[in-house]
Amino acid sequence: MQQYQTKEQRMKFYKSKEWRKLRQDILDRDNHECQECKRQGYVKVTDDDKHKSLDVDHIKELEDYPELSLDPDNLETKCVKCHNSKHGRYLKGYNRKPNKWEHDEKW
Numbered sequence: 558m559q560q561y562q563t564k565e566q567r568m569k570f571y572k573s574k575e576w577r578k579l580r581q582d583i584l585d586r587d588n589h590e591c592q593e594c595k596r597q598g599y600v601k602v603t604d605d606d607k608h609k610s611l612d613v614d615h616i617k618e619l620e621d622y623p624e625l626s627l628d629p630d631n632l633e634t635k636c637v638k639c640h641n642s643k644h645g646r647y648l649k650g651y652n653r654k655p656n657k658w659e660h661d662e663k664w
């Protein structure tokens with residue numbers, strides 16, 4: 558079983574043909590809408606910036622569940638904002654600074 562414990566292993570995965578193709582399939586499946594925003598009732602597909610910043614997220618993390626790396630049921634479209642809040646641990650220290658988007662939009 559392929560492991561994704563290191564950044565290099567994950568980078569390699571994200572550059573793979575299999576992932577790139579699947580990622581596109583998931584975006585299409587999800588109509589290029591952030592599924593998290595959708596659950597909360599905030600979908601704006603007409604926003605070009607949001608559209609560009611969509612990402613496909615592993616619901617169960619790649620490093621913990623390598624066997625689900627290419628399982629469509631484990632993948633979901635997320636905007637960068639939701640994706641970052643899920644992975645909030647990577648943004649520690651960031652959160653204390655004012656968020657420049659905070660006052661622009663109601664989330």
Ligand SMILES: [Zn+2]
Pocket residue numbers: 591592593594595635636637638639640
């Ligand atoms: Zn979102």
